[in-house]
Amino acid sequence: MKKLFLICCLFVGLTTAGFSQPRSGPPSDPVQKAKGLQKELKLTDDQTxxxxxxxxxxxxxxxxxxxxxxxxxxxxxxxxxxxxxATIKKIKSVLTASQSAKYDALLKENKNASLNGGWSDGWG
Incomplete structure (x- = not known):
């Protein structure tokens, strides 16, 4: 009986700890979003x-x-x-041709992820 009680307590504890972890989602800070694109597209500091x-x-x-x-x-x-x-158009005006192609692929990937239950930052 004690073992069953301990197993139940362990399960409840692990479940609580799992749900208390912060969820990582898309960054909401404009600078962080731009830095994310900088990594993905290899942007210059000026572009970022x-x-x-x-x-x-x-x-x-x-x-x-x-x-x-x-x-x-x-x-x-x-x-x-x-x-x-309009936001996507403005961003593309800052990018080079190869960066723009990669950006299009990111937009498509995010759109597919959001349709399949994943997250999307709403801006591409």
Whole structure:
């Protein structure tokens, strides 16, 4: 009986510890997002700072959309579409041709991951 009780306590303890770990998801800080792209696409420091500015501007516009739509996710999804496209276009204008091709592959990979239950940062 003691062994069964200890096994149950161990199970509950491990389960609690597992759920208490922070979940790592996409970075929400524009600078961190740009640094993530810097690693993936081998960006220069100048490109990284420009992309961080683009992400910051987009985040501000997203916050305005979120406030205007009062948290209505269906309306937000519709309203964020043009912002996402504009953000991607601005980022591509900073990239070289080979970086742009890699960026397209990342966008496709993130889109497939989000369709399959994975996460996507919403900006590509």
């Amino acid at each position: 700072s420009k992309i961080a500015g683009i992400y910051k501007e987009s985040a501000q516009q997203f916050d305005k959309i979120k406030a205007a739509d009062n948290g209505n996710t269906n309306k937000m999804l519709v309203d964020v579409g043009p912002l996402r496209k």
